Structures are given as C-alpha cells and as structure tokens.
Amino acid sequence: MKSDVIIIGSELDAFVASIRLNELGFNTRILSNGKGSLLYSLGNIKILDLIGSNIKKTSPFSHFNKLNLNHPYNTIGKENVKKSIDWFFGLDVFNRLKFNQYDYNINTLSPIGLKISCVGLYYKQVNYDDLENQEISIIEFENYKDFHSELIAKSIIKFAKSIEIIKAKQPDISKNSDSSSLAISFDNLENPENYFNNLKRRLNKNSSIVIFPAVMGLNKYIKVIQTAEKILNKRCVEAPTLPPSIPAIRLNLDLEKEIIQHNSLHKNSIISKAKIENQKCLFVKDNFDRTFSANTFVVSNGGILMGGIKVYSNGDIKEKIFNPKIQNNSHLLKEKTSLSLNALQTSGVVTNKKLNPFLDNDTIIKNVFYTGRNLANWNPSTEFSGEGVSIASGWYSANNIAEYMGNI
C-alpha cells in the first residue's frame, strides 16, 4: 500500500494537512482510530487569546510577542500562521457551513454562559454581544441534561432585558435524550413546521431572540433553523452544550466529506510501528500488522490528550511509533498543581524548524512531520489556541512536504 503522504491521526491538523496537500498536488492516506479531539471542542476556531493577559486584543496576532521562542507559532512564523488561517477560512467547507466572514473580535457563549472569544461563528451560533437589552427565550428539552439553560440564563440576565426558559418536548420522545439522538431526530423531523408552530404558542410574544441548544440537526440543521425562524418569526440561534458537541461533529463530518473526494480515510487503524533507515521512514505498520509505505508521513494523533503520546507511571513520556525526542516537563514532580498541569500540557515532541522530529541522538527523521497537540511548548487551554496551532501546523507541514518532495 503506497501513497504520496501518510497522515496518522484524525485531528483537525490531519484534515488540514490532507486538504492542503491535495491543493499542492499530492494525495494522502489518513490512518486513524476515528477519534479526534475536535469532537470535544465547541466547533469554534480559536487562534490565540492569552487568558488573563493585560494586552488589549486587537487581533489574535497582537499576543504573538508574548509567546516563548519555542512555541509552535514561532517555529512556523507569524506570517505563515496568518496565511494558514486566511487559507482555512477560504475553504469550500466553510461556505457550506456558512461560517461568517471571519472576525478576530467575536464573542460567543460558553456552555455555562461565560463570554468566550473565538474567530468566526458558524451559521446561527449565538453571538454574545447581540444579546444585550434583548427579550430572550431559551428552549430546553425535557430530560436533556447536557444543555445548561439555567446557567446561561443566570449569566446573561445581567444585561438582557428579559429571559424565559421554555421546557419543550424533543421531536421523538421514543429516542434517548443525548446530543446525538436529539440532532438525528431533528434531521428526521417529518413536519418541522408543526413542531415549531406548537412551540410558538408557548413563547413570549415580545421575545426577539430564541436560543436553542446546539443540537438542532446534524446534516439538515441549516434547514431546521431556517424553518424555526420562519415559523417563530424571531431570530433563532444555537448555544453550545457539554461535549461531545454537535457543531463540532458537523465540522468534522464536513471536513471528512471534503477529504474522501481525493484521499483515502481509514478509521480503524492504529499505527504502532515504523521502519526507519538513513534518517527516513520507509513504512509504518498498524495493529493488524498491515504495512503502509509512503514518501512522507505526518503525525497528527493528538498528543497526550488523545493518546498519541503516552505518559508512564514512572513519569516517562513517549511517542511509541517513531520514538522521537520528547520535551518532558516532569509534571509529576512539580510541587504546585497549576504548574504540574501546565507542564503536562506543554510536554511533547521536539522538532526542528520544519517540524521534523529529533531523535535522541539529535538527528532528525527527514520525511516525518509532527503537528498539533503532539508538539511541545504550547498550552492550548491557557492560550486559547487549540484550533489555531492545529491549522497552522497542518498547513505548514503540507508546505514543507511539498518542498521536501521537490528536493528529492
């Protein structure tokens, strides 16, 4: 089995690398276990927002000079990061998802009603700043426990004109009340007009915005929301739920759809071994002992969070496929909990400027590139930079592969 590029993992960085490589004329084979950390996100794209920083944010890039020199953004370079984000929001996928024109200073609601910043909102995602002085109806579904309507109400009552919480029946009461079942039952709703007409009678006539939990359909949500707006004659928006969140699943599905047009995608392959000779990887093997060879390899399997990198009980940290050099910040030895958490987040694979991993003898593997949460020296949680580093490193690794392939 041979392809130009093998991508290991199903993180956002894997998808980005694959799409970018197609543009540059390569086809890819994605080998993954089908689980990416995107599914735990809210479907937002966060580039950088140093929490607690005093710098007034005019764009995510105004925080760049606060980052340490080994941060992946500094490895990739500010100009490249900007280019990759511009490129990402120009993708067809986002036209289909109807992402708004991306904007650096958008705020949305978090699942517990706090204001969080992101870059771009997906179609009908709640915009925090639009809620001021409005009469708001929040819809919650009976027995659905992952939407925190009360916490959201408690938070926005401080600046909204009025709030009501309406308990509604889910479309198909024979189904479970989890996010996925609800989204699917909205997709399958035979007569959405009827459903929203029933709801209309119960809403405050004066309310101008209706907030639904972000479960209003998976493939057909745009149609469902549009129907709701037509019938209710009010602005309808979605607010996030506890993960796994449906907007993230929609984004994931759309990226996958894009990818399978030009590439092959395996969802049950766990790569465990690699053959390396003369600083080059020849092939990798999966858990079924199948061999996959390619000219180049991208490793996008999510770092410690998703098990791409393993932490052992004695404090060792290893990436088992290529066994590269690891920046181990010894989180188990830190005295203070917060330092320990930061050390765990910032441990990862050490690479050169091209994202090639170093081995313990300080040589590199020339045709292997690491991306996203596998990389050391960044903290997606405190930097609010999870998707940004994934996009930038996925895009950048694709460019580096094109350069490498041109040189051999």
Add this chain to the structure above:
Amino acid sequence: MNKNHMPRIIVIGGGATGCGVARDLSLRGYRVILIESGDLGSGTSSRFHGMLQSGARYVVSDTAYAAECYRERKIISKIIPEAVEEIGGVFVSLKNEEGNFPDKFFSCCVKAKIPCEEIDSEDFLRNEKELTKDIERVFKVPDAIINPWKLVNALAKDIKNLGGEIFTNHQVISINHKNNLVNSVEVINKNGIKKNIHCEAVINASGAWSGKIANLFDQEVSLELTKGSIMVFSHRIVNLAINRCRMPTSNDIMCPSGTVSLWGTTSQVVDDPNTTKVNPDEIQKLLDGAEELFPNIREFRSFRAWAGVRPIVKPKNHNKDLPLPRSHSVIDHHKEGFNNILTVCGGSLTTHRSMAEDVVNQIGNKLGINNQCETSEIVISDPRKSNWNSTSYFKKIEKEKNYNDLICECELITKKDIEEVVENEDEIDFHNIRRRVRVGFGPCQGTFCNSRLANFLASKKYDFDTEESILDFWAERLKGSINTAYGDQAKQVLLSDYIFQENFGLNLSSINKKIMKLNNEK
C-alpha cells in the same frame, strides 16, 4: 430527664471522634454543642483507606488494641449498617518472606478472639485474579469497609434529633477560663463573625489538631503526627480487603470501596496537621509497594491520590525503640490547672465509639453525673435503609431506568439524591454536596457532573456564583488527580482542562489560589 438541668458541654472537632462524643453526651442527656472548623468528617476521618478494622492488623503488635477494634467493629456494623459494607478481608504472606510472622499472627488472633481461618491459597487466587501468584498463606478475617461520610452524617443527624447543636465552618479562637474552670469558647465563622459560647465543660476531640486546640489554653498534647498517602484505583480490582501478613507498616492494604479500590499507605512524620499534599516520591513508593502484590498495578488507572494526618499519642517516658501504641488516651488537663476540659486522642475511626464512651465517662465523673453509656445498643440507622452495598446503586438505577436524572454518571448520582442533600444544608457548598453523595468521586473526577450539578441547583433557584463554584469543585478534584496523571488519567486531566478552560472559558489563574488554599499553602 429534664435536659435543662444538665450541663452544657462543648465538643471541639467534627470528625468521627467528635461526632461520636457528641452523640454519646446527647444520649446521656447532656446539652451539647459541636464545633467543627470545616465540614463534618473532612479531616482525617475521610482521609484513610476506608477500612473498618477487624483488628487483625494490630494483633501481633498490640493485641489488646486489636481486641478492642474487633469488639467495636461489630458494634458499628450493628448500629450504623448503612455506612458499613461487610466484605471480609484476608491477610496474605508471600513465598519469599522470612520468619514465622504468619504463625504468630494466627495464634494472636486466637488469643484476641478475632475469627481467623487459614484458607487454601490456590482457591483464593482463583477469585482474586490481579494478585501475584507468589502468595503463600492466606488468612480470612472479618474486615469490613466503612463510608466515613455516611458514618459522620448518621451520627450528626442523631445528635440533632437528640437536641444537640452543630456549628460547622466555625473555628475555635479562644478558650476562656476563670478559677481553673473553662467557662466559654469563642468561635469565628468563615464570614469573620465571632461568637462566644458558654459551657460547663469542654471535650477536645479534634484529633490531629488537638495540639493546636490545647495551645489555646497554654497546654501541650504530646502527639506524633504522621501523614499517610493513599492512591485510588479505578474499579474494584479486588473482592476482599487485602492486607499484607506482616508487622503493620507502609504499603500493606488494598481495600475495595464503592466503585474503586484504595491502596495505602505511606507514613511520614509531619509538623502541621494541615499537610495534605502528596509528594511525587510517595506515589512511586506506593506503586513499588503495590507491585509486590499486584504485578500489573502500573498499568491500572489511578485517578487520585490524597493524604491524611494520623494523630498518635506519645506516652510520657515512651521507649523510642518500640512502636507507638495505637490505642487512644484521655488527657485530663486537671494537673495543669483546668478542671473541666479533657482531650481524647489517638485510636482510630474503628474505635471512635469506645473513645467517646471513655471520655464521656470521665467527664461524668468530674461533673458528678453517672448516666450510663447507651451508644453500643441504640441503633442509629434509618430502618428503611439497608446495609451499604456498592452494587445496590446499579440495581436501583437499572430497575427505575432513570438514566436521564443522572447528574454524575460515574457514581450514579441522581437529581433526587442531590435534592435530598441540599434540603438539609444551610448553605449551598459544592464540596459539602460532593462529600454527602460522592458526586464527582468517579473516574472522570467531576469533568461532566460539575456543571450539571450547577445547572440543576440553579434550576432549583439556589443562589451561588457559577464561576466560583465550578472552579472550586474542579480545583479540589484536580489537586488529587494531578498526582496520578499518568496513563489514562493523564488523558483525563487534559480532557478536564480542555472542557473547563477551552470550552467553558474558566480562568486558571484563580484556580491557583483555590488549590493553594485547599493545600494550606501560603
């Protein structure tokens, strides 16, 4: 009996001992006020391996104390069955161990009248798959496990029913006396409001904090404080409480409890009873010790480690070469000039009731009241509640099929369970709720139930600060789970961080302060 004529006694300390003392006093007709600086049972009482000792552990080193443990263990099981799970325990010796400790152990059990039976090790290992095959001899003993929260809460409920008063979150700041008699105790609550409470006598039952309380009236209690750390492993990896058959030391107990197993402990002398930080080297020592019994233990998921501080009384003129006795002492401060204050200390959770009986007898002697102790006879438990059984929860949820009402999916805590708790609380505190119903105690350590709990309480119109409360809950869970952030737990810790910071937008910089406060760091 007219209570109004009975002396009013202040009990300091709301752990198992203090609650036991207050219940005993209440049953004998005294007017009682219990003062606890934090939440009931939040000190040493909840920071141990959860075992209700058969006494066998101490049978060689301190046979009299072992016999007391067995006697008390039977009484607790009878009077508060809802807090006790009768699982049984074993003492195991390994093939390479020298000496004749197992024989000595068996003969001492006979002497102390602790039922002990040697069983076939091969038969035994067929049911305990994770244990090493190097086990040579196995002795079955009647160990049980106890849920310390259920114990103190049952005691507290009974104290209130009997007319006693309980002040939690009240710290003692001074003990006032006149003519060799303590006449009042001044306390301060967490909002800084002070109160002076009059009394006719005081019982200091504050365990590891006894010395600090004694200092308030210029006295010293000679204690050795030792910190013991415990690791919690996911699942019940054993069916029975497993003890090493050797002189009691570190690393010798694996105890299944609820949906988890607890391994411990370490022993390190400390100065401050608030030292509850687990050091990294302790984790490695615990794992090394556990590996001797469970060869694959490093592959198991451990989702937390915590520490508690044991107060062991140092008798005067104690021979340094001998281990300190585990039995309790009642210290009469009469010689130092105080005629109506006693300190009860040492012992263990298993013997808390007899400690209470002892100290209340002595306070009675001082006050000239000789009402008999009834705590070993009067059953506390609500007759509708059966024995504590970790699996009864699963059965209940499966029978009622109320999955949608689950707030905590790890520990199967429903909205109704939460409601029952908050109805009896004076103010909403996520920590109290967590301790009462074990919400957030499971493998996810509150990642998913934290905000669900907040949302449910908000729907019931309870007032609290969302951000503060969720952060508080997370800080408390994180402080224990970061200690064992390896294997799957490393992923779990990062997932929690992902959800609380990246998704919820909570700010880590204030969590620092919260964790420092929880760890009593400066």
